[in-house]
Amino acid sequence: MxxxxxxxxxxxxxxxxxxxxxxxxxxxxxxxxxxxxxxxxxxxxxxxxxxxxxxxxxxxxxxxxxxxxxxxxxxxxxxxxxxxxxxxxxxxxxxxxxxxxxxxxxxxxxxxxxxxxxxxxxxxxxxxxxxxxxxxxxxxxxxxxxxxxxxxxxxxxxxxxxxxxxxxxxxxxxxxxxxxxxxxxxxxxxxxxxxxxxxxxxxxxxxxxxxxxxxxxxxxxxxxxxxxxxxxxxxxxxxxxxxxxxxxxxxxxxxxxxxxxxxxxxxxxxxxxxxxxxxxxxxxxxxxxxxxxxxxxxxxxxLNSLGGFRNEMEFILTGLDIEAKAELAQKQLESWLTVRPAEIDWTLARLDRPDADTEEQASALLRCVVRDTDPNKVGRTFSSVAVELALASYPGCSFTSLPGNGSPYGIFTxxxxxxxxxxxxxxxxxxxxxxVAQATDTRPLDAVDEPDLPEPLGTTTTRRVPLGTIALARSGDKGGNANIGVWVRTDEQWRWLVNTLTVEELQRLLPETAPLTVTRHVLPNLRAVNFVIEGLLGKGVAYQARFDPQAKGLAEWLRSRHIDIPEELLA
Structure with a gap:
């Protein structure tokens, strides 16, 4: 050649x-x-x-x-x-x-x-x-x-x-x-x-x-x-x-x-x-x-298919009694709908903080996402009804957008x-x-046995700090699954990480993953562990099951979570 x-x-x-x-x-x-x-x-x-x-x-x-x-x-x-x-x-x-x-x-x-x-x-x-x-x-x-x-x-x-x-x-x-x-x-x-x-x-x-x-x-x-x-x-x-x-x-x-x-x-x-x-x-x-x-x-x-149509409305909830306000809005909207979509998903994002200096910092967001194969069920028959709550619901009711029609969404498999x-x-x-001939010399894709792990660190004084104080991470999407790769820089940090950041510990740190199947794969050469979280992203990015549909920020959420890290690793 x-x-x-x-x-x-x-x-x-x-x-x-x-x-x-x-x-x-x-x-x-x-x-x-x-x-x-x-x-x-x-x-x-x-x-x-x-x-x-x-x-x-x-x-x-x-x-x-x-x-x-x-x-x-x-x-x-x-x-x-x-x-x-x-x-x-x-x-x-x-x-x-x-x-x-x-x-x-x-x-x-x-x-x-x-x-x-x-x-x-x-x-x-x-x-x-x-x-x-x-x-x-x-x-x-x-x-x-x-x-x-x-x-x-x-x-x-x-x-x-x-x-x-x-x-x-x-x-x-x-x-x-x-x-x-x-x-x-x-x-x-x-x-x-x-x-x-x-x-x-x-x-x-x-x-x-x-x-x-x-x-x-x-x-x-x-x-x-x-x-x-x-x-x-x-x-x-x-x-x-x-x-x-x-x-x-x-x-x-x-x-x-x-x-x-x-x-x-x-x-x-x-x-x-x-x-x-x-x-x-x-x-x-x-x-x-x-x-x-x-x-x-x-x-x-x-494989990509047209899954149907989706729409969403987002309520702004400000001040006191956030959860009670969210419960009222959800109860009202679902009871007022004359035609019920096939799927109704509610998410309450508690972005508010007590005694806030600004109105925005005192507010949470309640998101309602609807999906159906019939575009009429997720169009203005949904979004206009949501707006009708404006003067009849919780105190301070408002929205982040105007009512509109639904849009098609896709499903990846x-x-x-x-x-x-x-x-x-x-x-x-x-x-x-x-x-061009396809490969004829092939091998089934068997799993790799987990390697022998290094001895854990002995008893030591710890400090509760964000995992990201010493750990780097990157996350992404594969269809409806997400991955988080986590690694550290020194052999001693690796001894701690690989023995501490188990599947159970990841699910404790990220409660949204607790009901899902999570597998861990160990990469000692890279001082890294990789977690695959099945079904976190629903039916793929176009389905928009989460506000972060490609899991781009998932690793940074994990890094922000507090965990007990040995003092000697923080120097």
Whole structure:
């Protein structure tokens, strides 16, 4: 295979997008900021597929990330001049349509750009046949080998549909180094590098627990992975950009949206419990020692369906007797409704404090969310009735919004299908179409036994302080489940954390998780424990079961909870 970059033993991959809506100027910033071989972008998430599905329902020519089109129109000439290849999953539900649009842009700009795309992930038309129901969208997570075919055919730009987030990094690395399908350790190393940089500035200080340690977080730079032939990598960023790359900022992203110690993908299963992180200089972190295994025999499938319609009204409760006021409002509204929605959920957020200096600090919020398959049951027949309480309910009754109609909401579920039932097609720049074989060397995704734990600390004097005094954490969503990864910096802190922060202790600290199934996974190399909380997010982000539907703040809530920590660990 032909090497893509000037150095056969190193590939510099930068990322310029972590989601559909990320910094629009990032592609130009990355191309102008320093040397790169490949520039990637991740535009897809569970909610994004639903958004793109609705776009495509309105216009069959859409279904891709429109912001990516704007970025390429601005930067294609610059990328070609610098010899930087662009690989992105911005094709969403219509990678072929996006490739056609990009060719039109290249022609308009007078540029000789070789455009390729990867497809086959969209299996919505076959969902019922594959026992996946009748969703709006159904996309299997493909791997990086279709990208390899496109790059080896000389593509300057490769766009894909639903590949795994890390595949846009794994594909260029596998092509550059000529890795085989069974070079599992190298592929796993690239997966880890890809997982770190695919969420853009979350690797350079964004959403980082100890953010006050970073000198300049005004405008963090985007991350770069310098991947080596053996699969190890250094995470860094362009010089003179904001943010920071440290062992902890990298670990923060490693903890994001993971589950067990086996991180499954279509090309390789990555053993997260083998990762070693070490400093390689200022704004440089070495990732090494990653072990890979054969992938599982099935591919994960992202399924999005229209669940129905939802609406909400939020009452402001001020001053005394907050709970009694909430009880009255709830009783009145439910008894006044002439048509009852299928679901009525009430949440009382006690943001008030006694003897408050401002009216806002003396107020709580009572939120009522309704859902139904019939939009009329959650429209003004609900919200207007809520407003009718204004002069007939608790003292000081008011609302945060005017009455309105309901809006559609989606439901995400994960499905699984045998890999050999999903096509994987590389549409090359010259028009040829190559069928890419799915993995045949596979291994069932078994659980990892919990490792031997270090001896707990002996009896010592403790102080009751927030867990976040010494612990960092990161949380995220996977469908209706949430994860919280928690880690510490020293071996002594680790001895305390792993023996103290059990499932039972987490459920005590976060009472909302108490009735749910919670599992803990131990990652000693990273001094980390990861908790998976099943069902906390209902039926996925679009269902909006919580005011924090993607569990972004869940880790910070945990860090704010008070716990007895040994004095010696607080020094």
């Amino acid at each position: 032909t090497a893509l970059g000037p150095n056969p033993d190193l590939l510099r991959i930068g990322n310029c997008s972590g989601f559909y809506g990320d910094r629009i100027s990032a592609m130009r910033e990355m191309l102008e900021g320093g040397e790169l071989d490949v520039l990637t972008g991740d535009y897809l998430a569970e909610l994004t597929m639903l958004i793109l599905g609705r776009d495509k329902m309105k216009d069959a020519d859409l279904g891709y990330a429109k912001t990516f089109v704007r970025q390429v129109e601005d930067c294609l000439g610059l990328a070609l001049d610098k010899g930087v290849q662009i690989v992105a999953n911005a094709g969403g539900l219509n990678p072929a349509g996006l490739a056609t649009r990009l060719r039109e842009i290249a022609d308009k700009l007078g540029l000789d750009a070789k455009i390729a795309h990867v497809e086959g992930d969209d299996i919505a038309a076959r969902a019922a046949e594959l026992q996946l129901g009748t969703p709006l969208t159904a996309n299997a997570y493909l791997g990086g080998w279709g990208i390899v075919e496109c790059l080896n055919a000389g593509a300057n730009v490769v766009v894909t549909g639903r590949v795994t987030d890390a595949s846009v990094i794994v594909g260029p690395a596998a092509a550059h180094f000529g890795w085989s399908r069974t070079d599992y350790n190298q592929l796993a190393g690239a997966v880890v590098a890809g997982h770190v940089i695919e969420c853009s500035t979350q690797a350079t200080g964004g959403n980082y627990s100890f953010f006050k340690e970073i000198a300049d977080l005004t405008r963090p730079g985007f991350p770069i992975a310098e991947i080596r032939r053996d699969g190890s990598s250094v995470i860094t960023k362009h010089e003179n950009t904001g943010g920071a790359v440290t062992v902890d900022t990298v670990e923060a992203q490693l903890m994001y949206e993971i589950q067990t110690a086996r991180y499954a993908g279509p090309d390789v299963t990555t053993r997260l419990d083998t990762i070693t992180l070490s400093s390689d200089g200022e704004d440089r972190v070495l990732i090494s020692g990653v072990v890979g295994e054969a992938p599982p025999p099935q591919l994960k499938v992202s 994960a499905g699984y299908v045998d890999a050999d039932k999903v096509p994987h097609i590389a549409a090359l720049p010259d028009g040829r179409r190559v069928d």
